[in-house]
Amino acid sequence: MNATNDQSKNEMSKDINTMVREAGIVGAGGAGFPTHVKFAAQAEIVIVNGAECEPMLKTDQQLAARYPEQLIKGLTIAMKATGAPKGIIALKAKYQPAIKALEPYLTDQIQITILPDIYPAGDEVMTIWLTTGRRVPPGGIPINIGVVVNNVQTLINVAKAHEGEPVTTRTLTVTGAVNNPVTVTVPIGTSLQEVLNLAGGGRGNDLAYILGGPMMGSLITDLSAPVTKTTGGLIALPKDHSLIKRKQMSLESVLRIAKTVCEQCRFCTELCPRHMIGHELSPHLLIRAMNYKRMADPQTLTSALTCSECGVCEAYACPVGISPMxxxxxxxxxxxxxxxxxxxxxxxxxxxxxYRMIPSSRLVQRLNLRPWYPEAPFRLDTYEPDEVTLKLQQHIGAPAIPIVKVGESVLRGQVVGEIPEGALGARVHASLDGIVQQITPQMITLRKGGAAT
Ligand code: SF4
Ligand code: SF4
Incomplete structure (x- = not known):
């Protein structure tokens, strides 16, 4: 490539990065890393992570089936930004509607790779290994081995940004013990209670809620909390469900159980996905160290930093109910x-x-989720709340700085929070036409129509 080509390519990448930055796009898969920073790297492969390996969540597979053109467009833009000549869409064979919808758009450069139906196929380190055979080093990131990974919804947001639309909505699955499990699109900042209502409300009175998937999601008690750019799902389960009880267990109890019953069988290490692909991480050694006043080689102790918190060791491997995670x-x-x-x-x-990866169906059985495992059909319309609460930090990096005032009228898509000068961060946009009701260091509240109260 000559110097002129290099220059125009750099300018095109810069333009894309500016567009993505201005649209406030962050990794929608959960981490919330600002996408414009990811796109600034030079890569060999861009992978679309469509594994959606958390049992019960059905967002990405349905988005890919509904919006194949946008997904391909987002992927093509990501490939241009990073200079990657190759794009891989990683899906599972059971996502047939998505595969069929995407097939007409495949080219020599953009191909689908079918992942095995295992957990955690969607952990990006594992997705890369399963699709390319490349292994991210422990403590490293995908770009260290020439790969950039983006979630399905992230790339659809990139395509929308290209049409001038910033991130103002989020699609998520609401499922479990609810009356009408559903996959819905709501303005960012909609309360979780309203999202729950869209699924017909909880089934039964004694329910607990998980934000995200059953394996990596966290318990949430405040349903007035808002949906953010990274909210993957809302799951209702009976309070006495084993999954809820385990998530409620205090760290003191976890440590006490580990001390009392760990038999050093090593199952947690044998089944740890990171250990399997050659990372040092050996959860049984960390449990041993914690049980014996941290008597361990410092290197062993610091390997805890490479744990992805996938939950395989606690939910599947350990025969005596210990949580190395x-x-x-x-x-x-x-x-x-x-x-x-x-x-x-x-x-x-x-x-x-x-051969040691966990089949998703076995995991669902082990988690006792079969009775709470319905379909969650896609709802095409976007819900319209009266009020939204926009968190100023929905991403990795510094919180956005409010640039509006209480009482000010704003339009959907208008920037209300800006990235602090020189910091890693993401913009926040109004997700409805309305008036700024309240501003705190953590959030901005907007109300549809009406005057500030
Ligand atoms: S699987 Fe459980 S009992 Fe076995 S070594 Fe790991 S923590 Fe200990
Ligand atoms: S949560 Fe457990 S199984 Fe998963 S990476 Fe960490 S130590 Fe390994």
Missing amino acids: RVNRALKAELRTQGIRYQGELRKEDSMAK
């Missing part, structure tokens, strides 16, 4: 406050790895 999470928090980073080599991958 919770122990790792606590260790990670401690190590991060001390500014410690993990440094270690990628080891040989387990030759049996592909």
Whole structure:
């Protein structure tokens, strides 16, 4: 490529990054990393992560089936921005409507790869390994091996940005113990209670709620909390469901159980996806260290930082109900406050790895989710709330700075929160036409029509 070509390519990448930055796009898969920063890298492959491996969530598979053209457009833009000559759409064979919808758009450069129906196929490190055979080093990121991974909804948002539409809505699945499980699109900032109402409300009185998927989602008690750019799902389950009880367990209880009953069987390590692909992470050693006053090689302790918190060790592997994941999470928090980073080599991958992955159906059975595993059909219209609460931090990085005043009228799509100068962050946009009711350091509240109260 000559210098002129290089220059025009750089300018095109810059334009795309500006467009993505201005539209406030962040990774919709959960992490919320600002997409314009991801797009600034030079990559060899862009992967669309359509694995949606969390049981019960049915958002990405339905979005890909409904909006194939936008998904391909978003992927093409991502490939242009990163200079990647190859795009891979990673889907599971059971997502036939999505596969059929996307097939007419495939080219020599853009292909579908079918992932096995296992958990956690959607963890980006695992998605990369399953689709390309490349392995992200422990403590590393996908771009270290020439790959950029984007979620389905993220790339649809990129296509919308190209049409001049910033991120103002979120599609999510509302399921479990609800009257009409559904996959809905709502303005960002809609309350979770309203989202629950869109699914006909909870079935039964004694319910608990998980924000996100059953494996990696967290318990939520305040349904007045708003939907954000990264809200993947809302799951209702009876309060006495084993999954809820486990998520409610205090860290003290987790540590006490680990100390009392860990038999060092190593099942947690044998089934740990990161360990299987050659990361040092060995949860049984971390449990042993915690049980014996952290008597372990410092390198072993810091390997907790490479835990993805996929939950395989606690929900599937451990035969006696210990949660190495919770122990790792606590260790990670401690190590991060001390500014410690993990440094270690990628080891040989387990030759049996592909046979040790957990079939999704077995996981659903093990989690006792079969009775709460309905379809969640896609609703085409976008719900219109009277009020929205826009969090100023819906992403990794610094919170956005409000640039509107109480009482000011705003239009849907107008910027209300700006990225602080020189910081990593994402813009926040009004998700309805209305009036600014309240501004706090954490959020901006907008009300449709009417005057500020
Ligand atoms: S699987 Fe459970 S009992 Fe076995 S080593 Fe891991 S934490 Fe201990
Ligand atoms: S949660 Fe458990 S299984 Fe998953 S990466 Fe961490 S240690 Fe491994």
